[in-house]
Amino acid sequence: xxxxxxxxxxxxxxxxxxxxxxxxxxxxxxxxxxxxxxxxxxxxxxxxxxxxxxxxxxxxxxxxxxxxxxxxxxxxxxxxxxxxxxxxxxxxxxxxxxxxxxxxxxxxxxxxxxxxxxxxxxxxxxxxxxxxxxxxxxxxxxxxxxxxxxxxxxxxxxxxxxxxxx
Amino acid sequence: xxxxxxxxxxxxxxxxxxxxxxxxxxxxxxxxxxxxxxxxxxxxxxxxxxxxxxxxxxxxxxxxxxxxxxxxxxxxxxxxxxxxxxxxxxxxxxxxxxxxxxxxxxxxxxxxxxxxxxxxxxxxxxxxxxxxxxxxxxxxxxxxxxxxxxxxxxxxxxxxxxxxxxxxxxxxxxxxxxxxxxxxxxxxxxxxxxxxxxxxxxxxxxxxxxxxxx
Numbered sequence: 292x293x294x295x296x297x298x299x300x301x302x303x304x305x306x307x308x309x310x311x312x313x314x315x316x317x318x319x320x321x322x323x324x325x326x327x328x329x330x331x332x333x334x335x336x337x338x339x340x341x342x343x344x345x346x347x348x349x350x351x352x353x354x355x356x357x358x359x360x361x362x363x364x365x366x367x368x369x370x371x372x373x374x375x376x377x378x379x380x381x382x383x384x385x386x387x388x389x390x391x392x393x394x395x396x397x398x399x400x401x402x403x404x405x406x407x408x409x410x411x412x413x414x415x416x417x418x419x420x421x422x423x424x425x426x427x428x429x430x431x432x433x434x435x436x437x438x439x440x441x442x443x444x445x446x447x448x449x450x451x452x453x454x455x456x457x
Numbered sequence: 458x459x460x461x462x463x464x465x466x467x468x469x470x471x472x473x474x475x476x477x478x479x480x481x482x483x484x485x486x487x488x489x490x491x492x493x494x495x496x497x498x499x500x501x502x503x504x505x506x507x508x509x510x511x512x513x514x515x516x517x518x519x520x521x522x523x524x525x526x527x528x529x530x531x532x533x534x535x536x537x538x539x540x541x542x543x544x545x546x547x548x549x550x551x552x553x554x555x556x557x558x559x560x561x562x563x564x565x566x567x568x569x570x571x572x573x574x575x576x577x578x579x580x581x582x583x584x585x586x587x588x589x590x591x592x593x594x595x596x597x598x599x600x601x602x603x604x605x606x607x608x609x610x611x612x613x614x615x616x617x618x619x620x621x622x623x624x625x626x627x628x629x630x631x632x633x634x635x636x637x638x639x640x641x642x643x644x645x646x647x648x649x650x651x652x653x654x655x656x657x658x659x660x661x662x663x664x665x666x667x668x669x670x671x
Contacts, residue, residue, distance in 0.1 A: 293517065293541065296617055314496035314619040314638040356544035366618050444625045447635060451618040455645070457544040457611065 294355040294456050299348040299426060300326040306387035310350070318345050320377075320434035324390045338374060338442070342434040344390035344397060349411070349427040349452055357457040359420030361411040361427055364402040366449040374440030377401045377448065380431040383412045387429060397433035405453070486639065490520070490662030494638040496619075501640065506561040514560045517541075520662040521557040521573060521644045523611055528553045549609050552578040557644050557660060563587040573664055576646055581607060581656065583647075588664035598656055598668060605650030610657050616641040645669055 298311040302324050309326035311317045318326070320342035323334035336342045351358050369375050378397035388396075402410065409417040412428040421427070486493065487504075494501035507514050513522070513536065522535040528551050535542055556575035563570050573588040581602025585595065618639040625631075647657030647669065659669035 293519070293543070293613070294615075296615070298619065312496055313617060314494075314636065317619055354541050354543055360614075447631070449618055451616060453614065453616040456613045456615055 293353060294351045294358055295353040296452070296454075297350045297352075298452075299350045301346040301348065301387055301429070302326045302390060304389045306346075306389070308348075311347075318347070320345065320432075322392060324392075336434060336436055336440075338436050338440040339438045340436060341392050341394060342436075343392045344395070345432045346387060346390055347430040347432065349430075349454070351421055351426075352424040355456050357420050357422050358454050359413065359418065359457075360409045360453075360455040361413060361420075362406050362409060362451075362453045363411045363430055364404055364406060364451055366451045367447070368403070369445045369448050371441070371446075374437040375445065376435045378433045378435050380429075381410065383410070383428045383430060385412065385415045385428045394435075395433075397431055397435075401432060405451075411452075490641065492640040492662070494640055495636050496638050497636050501638075504561070509562065510560040517560070518640070519560070519613065519642055519644075521559050521660060523644075523646070524556045524558050524572075526553045526556075527551045534558075544609075544611055547609065547611070552609070554578055555609065555611060555646060557646055559587070559664065563664070573660060574646065574658060574666060576648070576656075578607070578609075578648075581648070583656065583658065585666065588660065588666050590658075590666040594658075594666070594668040598658060603648075603650050603654040603656055605652045605654065607648040607650055610645060610647045610649060610655070612645050614643040614645060614659075 297313055298317055300309050300311050300318055301307065302309070307326070311326070317328065319328045319331040320336060321331045321334040322336050322340070322342060323330070324343045349361065365377060379399060379401040380396040381399050382396070411430060413419050413421050415428065483493070492501050492503060501518070503511070503514060516539065517536050524535070525533040525547050527533070527548070533542055533547060554575050554577050556572050559571045559573055561571070569586045572586050575584045575586065577584060582600065583598040585599070642662055644660040645657060647655060649655035649657070655671065657669040657671065658666050660666050
C-alpha cells in the first residue's frame with residue numbers, strides 16, 4: 292500500500308521515539324515531558340503557563356520512491372479556545388532537544404490553514420524529501436495559556452499532515 | 458414560568474443542532490471524497506461502487522492506481538496483486554502512455570470503465586475517458602503538447618487528519634470522533650519540460666479532474 296504514515300513523539304534527554312499511531316488519543320499538552328497521553332490530569336498546565344513542548348515527527352515506511360512537499364497545519368482549534376493558543380517552531384528542526392516548558396523555540400502561531408507549500412523539513416530542507424523509510428524533521432508544538440483558560444479538559448484539536456508520495 | 462423547562466429546552470436544542478451538524482459534516486466530507494476510517498479497528502468506509510474492487514482498494518487504499526504501457530505492449534501496474542511498483546521502476550525511455558485506473562467502475566457505457574485519464578506519452582496530450590473535467594481546463598490538456606524533453610510527473614498527494622487531545626471519559630460520545638481518521642488522496646499525472654512549461658492534471662477521489670498548477 293505504498294508508504295505507511297504514522298505519528299511519532301520524542302521525549303526525554305535521549306529523544307526516545309514513541310509510536311502514536313494515526314489517530315485517537317495521540318498526545319496531550321501537559322506539564323510533563325513524556326509520550327503518554329493518559330496522565331494529563333495528573334500533570335495539568337496551570338493557567339498562565341505553558342505546557343511542555345511536544346516533539347512530533349512523521350514516520351514513513353514501506354515502498355516508495357520519494358516523499359516530499361510535507362505540509363502541516365491545525366485543522367480545528369480547541370472550542371472554546373479562550374486563553375489557549377498552540378505555538379510551534381516553523382524551523383522544524385532536524386536535531387532533537389529535550390522538551391521544555393519555558394518559552395523557548397515555540398513563539399509562532401501554528402498554521403491554521405493549508406500552507407500551500409512545504410512547511411515541514413525532511414533531512415534539513417523543505418525540498419529534500421525522503422527517499423527511503425525514515426522520519427520527517429521535528430514538528431515542535433507547545434500550548435500557551437493565559438489566566439483566562441478554563442479549568443478542566445479541553446476539547447479536541449485536529450492536526451493535518453499532507454504530503455506527496457511518488 | 459418554570460426556569461428548569463427553559464434550561465432543558467435549550468439543552469435539547471443544543472443536542473439537536475450537534476447531531477444535525479455531525480450528520481451534515483459526514484455527508485459533506487463524503488461528497489468531497491473524504492473517507493472516514495477508525496483508528497481502533499483500521500476500518501475505512503468506502504462507497505458501494507468500490508465493492509467489486511474492494512480487494513484492490515484494501516491493498517492500496519487508493520481510489521486510483523497508475524498503469525504504464527510501454528511501446529512493446531507490456532504493462533507496468535502500480536499494484537500487481539500484492540506486488541507494488543513505484544516511480545523508480547518506470548523506464549521513461551520506453552513509455553507509450555500512462556493512465557490512472559480507478560478501483561471502481563464509472564456508471565457509463567464506456568469500454569474502459571475504469572480508466573479515468575491517460576497521458577499519451579508519444580503525443581504529449583491527455584485523453585479523458587471518464588470523470589469530469591471543466592472545459593476551460595480540458596482545452597489546454599488535449600491540445601498541442603508542450604515542446605521539449607518531457608519529465609514524467611506521477612505522484613499521489615495524501616492527507617491524514619488526526620484529532621489530538623484527551624477526551625474525558627465522562628464524555629463517551631466524543632470518543633467516536635476522537636477515533637476517526639480522515640483520508641483524502643489526490644492523484645497527479647503529467648509532465649514538465651526542461652525549458653519550462655508543463656501539462657499536469659490532478660484528480661480528486663471522486664474523479665473530478667483539474668489542470669494542476671505547481
